[in-house]
Every structure is written in structure tokens, then in C-alpha cells.
Amino acid sequence: MTEFDAGMNPIDEVDEQAIADAEATAQEGCETVGVAIPLGRPGGHPGGHPGGHPGDRQRHGGARSQGFAPGGGPAAKAYEERTGIKAPRIIAWEITRSCNLSCIHCRAAAEFGHYPGELSLDEIKGVIDDIATISNPIIILTGGEPLMRPDIWEIIDYARAAGCAPVVGTNATLITDEIAAQLAEHKIPRISVSIDFATAEEHDSFRRQPGAFAASIEGIRRAKAAGVGVQINTTVTKLNADSLPAIHDLAEDLGVDAFHIFMLVPTGRGSEIEDLELPPEGYEKALTWAYERQKTSPLHFKPTDSPHYYRIIRQLAKAEGKQVTREEYGMDAMTRGCLGGITFCFISHIGDVQPCGYFDMQLGSVKEQKFSEIWTHSPVFNDLRDYSKLKGKCGACEYKGVCGGCRARALAATGDYMEEEPYCAYVPPAWTPEMAAEHAQVFEEKAVAWDQVLEERGTLLAGQ
Ligand code: SF4
Numbered sequence: 001m002t003e004f005d006a007g008m009n010p011i012d013e014v015d016e017q018a019i020a021d022a023e024a025t026a027q028e029g030c031e032t033v034g035v036a037i038p039l040g041r042p043g044g045h046p047g048g049h050p051g052g053h054p055g056d057r058q059r060h061g062g063a064r065s066q067g068f069a070p071g072g073g074p075a076a077k078a079y080e081e082r083t084g085i086k087a088p089r090i091i092a093w094e095i096t097r098s099c100n101l102s103c104i105h106c107r108a109a110a111e112f113g114h115y116p117g118e119l120s121l122d123e124i125k126g127v128i129d130d131i132a133t134i135s136n137p138i139i140i141l142t143g144g145e146p147l148m149r150p151d152i153w154e155i156i157d158y159a160r161a162a163g164c165a166p167v168v169g170t171n172a173t174l175i176t177d178e179i180a181a182q183l184a185e186h187k188i189p190r191i192s193v194s195i196d197f198a199t200a201e202e203h204d205s206f207r208r209q210p211g212a213f214a215a216s217i218e219g220i221r222r223a224k225a226a227g228v229g230v231q232i233n234t235t236v237t238k239l240n241a242d243s244l245p246a247i248h249d250l251a252e253d254l255g256v257d258a259f260h261i262f263m264l265v266p267t268g269r270g271s272e273i274e275d276l277e278l279p280p281e282g283y284e285k286a287l288t289w290a291y292e293r294q295k296t297s298p299l300h301f302k303p304t305d306s307p308h309y310y311r312i313i314r315q316l317a318k319a320e321g322k323q324v325t326r327e328e329y330g331m332d333a334m335t336r337g338c339l340g341g342i343t344f345c346f347i348s349h350i351g352d353v354q355p356c357g358y359f360d361m362q363l364g365s366v367k368e369q370k371f372s373e374i375w376t377h378s379p380v381f382n383d384l385r386d387y388s389k390l391k392g393k394c395g396a397c398e399y400k401g402v403c404g405g406c407r408a409r410a411l412a413a414t415g416d417y418m419e420e421e422p423y424c425a426y427v428p429p430a431w432t433p434e435m436a437a438e439h440a441q442v443f444e445e446k447a448v449a450w451d452q453v454l455e456e457r458g459t460l461l462a463g464q
């Protein structure tokens with residue numbers, strides 16, 4: 001049995017009151033404490049130094065409770081009072097799609113080279129000005145590879161001057177001593193770097209780039225030496241699920257600050273590797289391992305794009321006779337699984353606004369409309385904010401307030417973003433076998449119809 005297997009725990013019965021409390025807290029609290037960072041691919045978690053060693057820590061985990069407070073500020077407060085809508089706390093912004101690598105699982109399917117229609121520096125500044133009217137969010141500058149954009153330092157400085165908190169998601173292969181010094185000089189508190197295996201051979205094969213592993217590790221070391229915090233992101237697939245303990249240990253050996261595991265969402269180039277996606281039971285296993293491992297890990301831990309983690313921690317805590325309180329569980333008690341469209345969103349390289357980088361639907365373009373208007377008025381955003389619209393077993397689930405299922409996976413599977421999360425093993429008590437049988441047919445019909453739509457779209461695109 002591997003350490004990974006050892007992490008499995010049985011599911012306990014539901015503590016209705018604890019969930020109700022958590023749900024209320026999650027909806028209230030994610031702007032005041034840490035939140036999940038559902039980045040597109042290599043993301044960037046906004047800092048916070050985990051510090052310390054697990055030692056005789058009393059509470060569950062510890063490092064994670066010292067996460068970086070997400071953005072918001074007075075602008076967000078004023079916006080919320082005026083509109084009754086939560087302001088964005090974290091925005092992942094793909095400032096370029098150009099990338100020096102072409103990883104198998106890349107959301108952006110990015111390649112080296114210029115992508116037409118990318119936002120200019122002036123356009124980016126205009127959008128930052130508008131964002132700052134409704135919030136002072138953390139802005140994750142991502143890509144592609146954001147360090148390929150020559151004006152990145154000006155973007156960082158401009159965002160900070162506007163009251164936002166920029167961080168950088170990078171593959172780190174371009175981080176020379178000079179770039180590391182610039183990151184520090186421009187007050188980047190943390191970068192995030194994707195490492196998907198603990199060995200160079202496996203990582204380079206996954207990244208389709210010999211030498212990528214060594215270059216990323218070197219970039220991490222340089223950033224740390226310059227005083228910049230580092231978060232390692234790992235996209236979990238069937239290929240590397242059993243390597244999670246080894247990758248965690250590598251992260252610890254490197255002295256990084258955080259370890260975030262991302263569950264593959266097969267869109268972009270990732271759609272080509274749908275077969276590598278863990279089955280629902282695999283998610284349970286990986287997320288249970290995360291729960292157990294972070295009890296003693298010195299790293300700030302955050303499963304991302306795996307909303308059911310927030311159901312799992314409550315089940316496992318209950319089995320241990322605990323409640324998921326802020327005092328005991330830190331930010332895990334205060335946030336919600338999927339925040340896409342709720343306090344988080346994504347802006348693409350050409351200015352399209354989406355709930356997250358994996359949610360393959362454009363809700364508006366900042367080239368044509370103000371970001372603040374899209375955030376406020378998009379019917380899709382407003383649907384995502386209304387948990388009563390969730391369908392299937394997610395709609396019947398007592399954990400929907402703290403989980404909500406991955407809306408991008410529901411969209412990819414059926415074309416209906418409010419459908420049930422297809423990769424969750426949990427069956428809510430209110431979801432009877434009869435309801436399940438009836439809904440399975442509805443789900444299947446949507447999936448078949450959606451496949452046809454996608455096929456037609458593909459044919460149309462091929463004909464252009
Ligand atoms: S829709 Fe899925 S991938 Fe997007 S933010 Fe929510 S959980 Fe993450």
C-alpha cells in the first residue's frame with residue numbers, strides 16, 4: 001500500500017448543522033480569508049508564508065491557515081453595498097498565450113509565437129482602471145508564459161499602483177538571476193510553478209520538452225534565492241496520482257511555500273487527454289490523501305478545481321469527531337469549492353471574460369464592454385451565483401453551498417453548466433435511486449446532443 005492508498009477513509013454520515021454553518025461562513029467569509037485559486041493552468045497563489053515546521057502543531061494542518069488574504073478592499077465593499085453582488089477577489093489574467101513550452105494538459109493549448117488580438121498595454125491599463133472601480137483584487141498574471149511579455153513589469157507596477165495585488169503564474173524556465181531579481185524588485189510576493197512529476201524524465205515527457213524539469217527547478221531556486229515566494233502546482237492525472245507524495249516531498253526539499261494540486265479539467269489541449277482524467281473514485285482518493293497529508297505538511301496546501309474537497313473535509317472531520325471551524329481548519333473552513341463567477345474569474349489573452357480558464361464560454365469581451373459591466377450583468381455569472389439553480393445530484397446535495405461541483409466539467413460534459421458534476425462519487429441522501437435513474441437519462445441525452453454540437457463546431461472550424 002502506498003502512502004496515497006493509506007490516505008483513504010470511509011465516508012461518514014452527514015452533519016447537517018455543521019454544513020449549514022459552513023455554508024453560511026463560506027458565502028460570507030471567502031473575501032476575508034483565503035480562497036481557492038482556480039487558476040487556469042499554471043496559476044499563482046497569492047502568497048502567504050507558511051513558515052514553521054509541523055512539529056507539535058495542534059490543529060489540522062497549519063500552514064494553510066496562514067494563507068494570503070485575497071483582494072477586495074474598500075472598492076469591493078462599496079460595490080457590494082451598491083449592487084448586492086460579491087466583487088471579484090481574484091482574477092486570473094492570461095496576459096499572453098505565447099509560451100516556450102507546449103504541455104500536454106495545457107488549458108490554453110499555448111505554443112511559442114505571437115497570438116493575434118492580444119490586449120495591448122494600453123488596453124490592459126484601461127481594464128485595470130475599470131477593475132479598480134469595483135475591487136482591489138489579486139490579479140494572477142498567467143499565460144501562456146507571462147514572462148514572455150516584455151511589458152510585464154509595467155503591467156505589474158500599474159496594477160499595484162491601482163490598488164490591486166499582482167502575482168505571477170509561470171513555468172519558471174525563463175527565470176534567470178536577473179528575472180528573479182526583477183520579480184523581487186517589482187514586489188511579486190509569490191510565483192506559482194507547475195511541476196507534474198518528481199522526476200525529470202516523467203515531467204519532461206509530459207511537458208514535451210527535454211530539460212524543462214531542470215529549468216523549472218533552477219528557476220524555483222533562483223526565485224527563492226531572490227526572496228520571492230514559490231508555490232508548486234501539480235495537475236493530477238492517472239499518470240501521476242501515485243506520485244503525489246513524492247512531488248510533495250520534492251516541494252518540501254526545495255523549500256517552497258505552498259503545494260497546490262489541481263484536478264485535470266479536460267478542455268484546451270487537456271481535452272486530448274480526457275482518458276487520463278481520474279475516475280470519481282480517484283478524485284476521492286487523491287483528495288483524501290491531501291486531507292491527511294496536510295495535517296503534518298509544512299506547506300500551504302490547496303486542492304484546486306476539485307470543489308468536492310470541501311465536502312470531503314467535512315466528512316473526514318466528522319469521522320474524527322471534529323467540526324470544520326476557522327480556528328481548526330483555517331481557510332479551508334472559510335472558502336467554497338468552485339468560486340468561478342462568484343469571487344473569481346478569468347480574462348483571456350484577447351480580453352474574453354470567463355468564470356475560469358477551463359469554463360469554455362465567453363461571457364463578454366473587455367474590448368467591447370467594461371469588465372465591471374460583464375461581472376455585474378452576465379446572466380451566466382448570475383446563474384453561477386445562484387446555487388438553487390444547480391441540477392441533478394448537485395442540486396439535491398446538502399454540500400452544494402460549500403462545494404457546488406465543477407461547473408466547467410458539467411459544461412464540457414453536457415453543454416449545461418448547471419448540470420451535476422460528472423466526477424463526484426458522492427450520492428446525497430436526498431438523491432434517491434429513482435431520481436438518479438431518471439436523471440441519468442436526461443444527462444445522457446444532453447451529453448449526446450452536446451457531442452453533436454461540438455462535432456459540428458469542429459467541422460465548421462476545419463472548413464474555415
Ligand atoms: S468551474 Fe471547475 S475549473 Fe472552473 S473554477 Fe470552478 S471548480 Fe475550478
Ligand code: SF4
Binds near residue numbers: 403
Ligand atoms: S454532488 Fe455535487 S455538490 Fe454534492 S459533493 Fe458532489 S459535486 Fe459537490
